[in-house]
Amino acid sequence: MSLLIPSLPDLDSHWLRVAHHLGARPDTADPHPGSGGHTRSGPVTTADGGPGWLRIWCAPRSDGAVWEGPALAAHLFDEHVPRPTLLAEATWDGEDDDRWAVQAHLYERLPAPPLSPGPALHQAPDLPEQWWEDLAGAVASIGGVPPHPERRVLDQGYVHRIPDVLPEFAGEDLTVGHWETAHGDLHWANLTAAPLRIIDWEGWGTAPAGFDAALLYLYSLPVPEVARRVHAEFAALLDTPAGRLARLAVAAEIVQAAEHDDAHARLEPHVRRHLAHLL
The missing domain is CATH 3.30.200 (Phosphorylase Kinase; domain 1)
Known part of the structure; x- marks a missing residue:
């Protein structure tokens, strides 16, 4: 139309x-x-x-x-x-x-608003166990869709340029070993509860394996109890070399965004502390 x-x-x-x-x-x-x-x-x-x-x-x-x-x-x-x-x-x-x-x-129209007005979480939502199970299943289903040849969340060129933003990781092998389909923007402003819905599908595409879990985890860092829950739910994706690389890619995006966006600037210190652990 x-x-x-x-x-x-x-x-x-x-x-x-x-x-x-x-x-x-x-x-x-x-x-x-x-x-x-x-x-x-x-x-x-x-x-x-x-x-x-x-x-x-x-x-x-x-x-x-x-x-x-x-x-x-x-x-x-x-x-x-x-x-x-x-x-x-x-x-x-x-x-x-x-x-x-x-x-x-x-x-x-969904019966519930997004869980956060902005991408980063600043207070813990009251979410039932079924919500977490449904989210984990949704992320697995998204990753199981064959990559679309014309859609990318980011590419190998961007990953190789991570040291331009995070120079402390220069010299590492940043070659992505496995690509999979991702929502690409799986943060708290794009999630609802009662029931779970994932919104904003403009930018989905191929990303490093574990990208969606990594993005949700880093945007949860201001609320440690929720970050711990996200990590526990997606440990099989995050606690691998591929998951570490996905976290680096998300961190680089956040640090870049912090230069011109106040919300990301407030998130950046949490991300910097997490990067120290990744070193």
Whole structure:
């Protein structure tokens, strides 16, 4: 489905307009802004009267792996990977500013919000044992999907450049021995409870084995009791040479992000202490 709308940056108006285009009724006039100001999301009532959640985001192009991520995820991942149901999508280019393209996804509305407003955890959630079992099963199911030839979370070139960010690891063999499919952004703002759902599937693809577990673990470090639980749940992935390399890759991403993002800057000291153990 394609839609022409005016140029950015008035995403609030675009969000309202695309809701009507998809036959949905906005349940708010003030959609939530996302990181960097390039997204808007909020509750809607779908054309059949059900609760929905509409998310739009903008980027400099309207094709490529990121744009195709949610639809491909809906096609390739089975019921063992709990995701919000994708109900409809639309993509369009700005009429007055062709530097931008915008994509919208209409999902079922989940009964519970994400477990954290930001990627890093800052207080321990009350999660039942079944939630942890379901999460472990979901991560295993994601990793079991054959790697997609055109989708990568990161590549060997990035891993080889880790010493540019973390010079204390220069001289190590950073060759990835095993690649597997990963969500690629498995942090606490992309997880819900009651029931477990994993959200934001734009960037999934191939990553070093153990990448999802490593990412969740490092974003749990501010709450040691939860970090210990994540480590215990995914020890078979984390406590291996491949898992150590995955942790280095995630740490490098966090340290880079800390240069221009306050939330990652607050997380960086926890990551630095963890890196000292990896040495």
